[in-house]
Amino acid sequence: NVNMSKAYPLIDPYSTGYLKVSDVHTLYYEECGNPNGKPVVFLHGGPGGGISLTDRGFFDPEFYRIVLFDQRGSGKSTPSADLREKFVFGIVLHTTWDVVEDIEKLRKELNIAKWLVFGGSWGSCLALAYSQKHTEQVVGMVLRGIFTLRKTELDFFYQNGASHIHPEAFEEYLAPVPESERDDMVKAYHKLLNSDDDDVRVNAAKAWSKWEMATSKLIVDPLDVAKAAEDTWANAFARIENHYFVNEGWMEQGQLLKAENVNKIKHLPCIIVQGRYDIVCPFKTAWDLHKQWPESNLKVVPNAGHSSREIATLALLVEATDEFRGL
Numbered sequence: 001n002v003n004m005s006k007a008y009p010l011i012d013p014y015s016t017g018y019l020k021v022s023d024v025h026t027l028y029y030e031e032c033g034n035p036n037g038k039p040v041v042f043l044h045g046g047p048g049g050g051i052s053l054t055d056r057g058f059f060d061p062e063f064y065r066i067v068l069f070d071q072r073g074s075g076k077s078t079p080s081a082d083l084r085e086k087f088v089f090g091i092v093l094h095t096t097w098d099v100v101e102d103i104e105k106l107r108k109e110l111n112i113a114k115w116l117v118f119g120g121s122w123g124s125c126l127a128l129a130y131s132q133k134h135t136e137q138v139v140g141m142v143l144r145g146i147f148t149l150r151k152t153e154l155d156f157f158y159q160n161g162a163s164h165i166h167p168e169a170f171e172e173y174l175a176p177v178p179e180s181e182r183d184d185m186v187k188a189y190h191k192l193l194n195s196d197d198d199d200v201r202v203n204a205a206k207a208w209s210k211w212e213m214a215t216s217k218l219i220v221d222p223l224d225v226a227k228a229a230e231d232t233w234a235n236a237f238a239r240i241e242n243h244y245f246v247n248e249g250w251m252e253q254g255q256l257l258k259a260e261n262v263n264k265i266k267h268l269p270c271i272i273v274q275g276r277y278d279i280v281c282p283f284k285t286a287w288d289l290h291k292q293w294p295e296s297n298l299k300v301v302p303n304a305g306h307s308s309r310e311i312a313t314l315a316l317l318v319e320a321t322d323e324f325r326g327l
């Protein structure tokens, strides 16, 4: 029952494809809207969340060449939930920086020189990492629910913080973890999500995913919670998220918020849309980013949580992409 009233029509792609980006991974991507329009790339959350039909609705299809893709291991990209970067003796696992380069590979495949970058939650983290590394390819940024994988951010949501707002859902999230291991939930879930026992792995993936889907909106949406019960989706979402969080995104603490890195992109137009009551990626991180980047246009949604699909948040995101048609 997602109210997409402010969104653009959910059009069909005019082109879809698969792009091999490494020994292991092939990405699914789709292009919607105007083939000759201004390019925009949509970076989904999670990581591991994959794109959804409704993600097309943030952009004016007559104006934008809308590029959406499932990041490695996510959605229709293959192999699902695979954490490996390459097949070599011993295991080399993929990192944030491999995904940053995947975006570049896709951009070149589509013969795009520069594009607007749109990303929420993990997508905002990836957008910051990408734009700070490939600044010349970015014309502007629309960011939502700012997330930079600092330990304080991860602790708030996965250990002790959001649990005070949703204690009953948190008890379900705790359930698969032995009491003796509950002092480090991300580490405990890493064991469960990489178990050789399929039942243990899938059960943990559903519990991990349900915790996030039950807390993403100010008013809990049963449809979101139901999504967490889909085995394949939950497995990819949980395994990939946990893999990135155990490694704190392969970034120094606060790296994306450091002046030396924000200064690389602060000349770019940027609109930040942040729910006041976002308990998945609390407002503090958006505030820290804005203080480092005062030129960014911070829009606080007074009656929203984390999701891009809460009505007021969605409206501001569409307003932002409409405004950036003038870039």
Ligand SMILES: CNCC(=O)c1nnc(C(C)(C)C)o1
Pocket: 044, 045, 046, 047, 048, 049, 050, 120, 121, 122, 123, 147, 212, 216, 241, 280
């Ligand atoms: C900690 N993960 C936050 C995030 O990136 C995220 N939250 N919800 C999503 C989906 C909409 C992709 C489920 O992603």
